[in-house]
Amino acid sequence: MAPVVLVTFAGRQKRMEILTDYIREAMDRGIIDEWHIWDFTRSQNDHEWISREFGPARYMGSGAQYQLAGTVTNQSWFRASASITNDLHIAILPHDDSDHFFEIVIGGWDNQYTALRKLPRSELMNSERPNDSAIWTRSTPGILSPGMPNQIVLKSDAGGVQLHVNHVLVGQWQEINLPFGASIMVRGGWGAGLELGNSGSRIQRFLGNPDERPPYWQAYNYYATRLQRFSDTVFLKCDDDIVYVDVDKLDGFIEFRRSNPNYFIVSANVVNNGVCAYWQQVAGSLPDRLGQFEHPPGGFGGSLWQSGKRATELHDFFLQSHDKRLPLPAQVVEWKGRQSINFISWLGKDLVHMALPKGDDEAQLTIDLPELLGRLTAIYSDFMVSHLSFGPQENGLDVDRLIDAYGALMRARRK
Incomplete structure (x- = not known):
């Protein structure tokens, strides 16, 4: 059976915690195979929550800052499988020195050199480096392979640290002594995104470039450039503020999506x-x-999109309804035109059309591509989700009360 991958553009902690509970339930039931969380957070607090809740980054754009990837000690080596074409950055943060860190740049300068730097810890998240900051360099032409994941091993012992890349000893440094171990952070750079090997986790965090606005095209391009890997996948995509999911009907939604390839996009009933x-x-x-x-x-x-008051009244009506269903005129409503993509699905084979340019992904997915391909979109009546808010609704929406009410509804389902 084709795997099911849910993609969520994250994330606001208070809004996303309810969604997290629903999706973990769907994964426990075997309905969703993987959850890909794209960290497009705008506040440091939300970024830190996403990092704690969902673990190390699987992928990071070339402009992303260092991300924690593991540790190294004299008893345990650091190993990583890294897909990157150049400029793999590894930061070694000794546990007994909070003032400095070591930075190894593998395949820098167009994949020609490897360098070692010792820098103040305060410079960790600053990507700019003085030209004379290297304390060691070596010519390593072609050290990183673009055709396969690169095998990276850092070994630590009483004699210092060794770096092996694709089973080749690249460098060894007595000056890096780690009697108490060190944290290891990684990033790409200079146009090279970094993808770490699959850890086996079903929930994976992806990190786009922080200065992209809007950022969402990065996610579509990630999947479109890996078409062979994902061509048999059924994709779901939902907003981070989906606060109700009818998990009992999710399987039917996925089966409809799988069985009806004529539709380009299928939306839940939102x-x-x-x-x-x-x-x-x-x-x-x-x-x-x-x-x-x-x-x-x-x-x-439209009036709903603009009005927090109308949205609040609609949410209250749904919350007070007995069976949490708002049926449409038919089980499937075919649609030609723009619609909000709060909870949608597409087929992996259609990624051949989805290397989206930077811009309005909603218009591209629901207007431009369906028109280009001569295909309709559809809304599936039997699968209900609830979307908390649009930006213009924020001022008039009783957000905290509604989140509390949807949280209570989610907890009541377990009883």
Whole structure:
């Protein structure tokens, strides 16, 4: 059976904690095989939570800062499998020296040299280095292979540290003495993203370049450039503020996606989504007393998208409903036009079309590509999720109360 991978652009801790519980349940049931969390956080606190909650980064863009990758001691070596074309940076942070760190650059200067630096710890997250900062260099032409994951081993003993790359001893340094061990951090650089070998974890964290706005094209390009690996995969993608997931119906949604390749994108039936709300009201699932949910102009914007008050009333109606269902006029509503991509699915074989340029990924996925390919999108009625908010709704939305209510709903499901 084709594997199922969920992609989430993360993340705001308070909003994402509820989603995390639902997805872990779906993974425990065997419905989702892997969860790929793209760390597009904008605050340091959220980044630190994502790092603690979901572990070391599997992939990091060329502009990402150092990320913790492991440790090295005199009893245990550091090993890594690193896919990178040049400029693999390794930081060695001795546990008995909080003021300095050692930096090894493997395959720097267009994969021609390897260098060692000793730097103040305060410079760890600064990518700029003085030209004369190296204390050791060696010519290592072609040391990093672009055709396979590079095998990196750091060995520590009483005689210092040794570096092996692809089974070749590249350097050994007596001046790096680690009687109490060291933390190891890694990053790419100078145009080279870094992908570490699969640790076997089903939940993996991916780190894009921090200064990209909007950043989302990086995720689509990651998968599109690995088409052979993911061509048989069923992809789900959801926002980090999905606060309700009907896990019992998720399997049916995935099976529909798998069995209907004619649709380019298939969306869940979403609470607080302009196009879904329109069809929910057409079907009689949303009463007139909640106001008119018009067909959003061009599938974008509209009165719901703009109003925190309307979103709050809609959430309250859903939370108070008995069966947590807002059926559409048909089990499948075919759609031609823009819609919000709060919870969608695509097939891995369609990654051949998804090397998206930087820009509006929502318009590209729901308007431009379906039009180019002559394919429709669809909304699947039986699978409900709830999306907390759009940006314009924030001022009038009672966020804390709603998160508490959805948290209580999530916990009640377990009983």
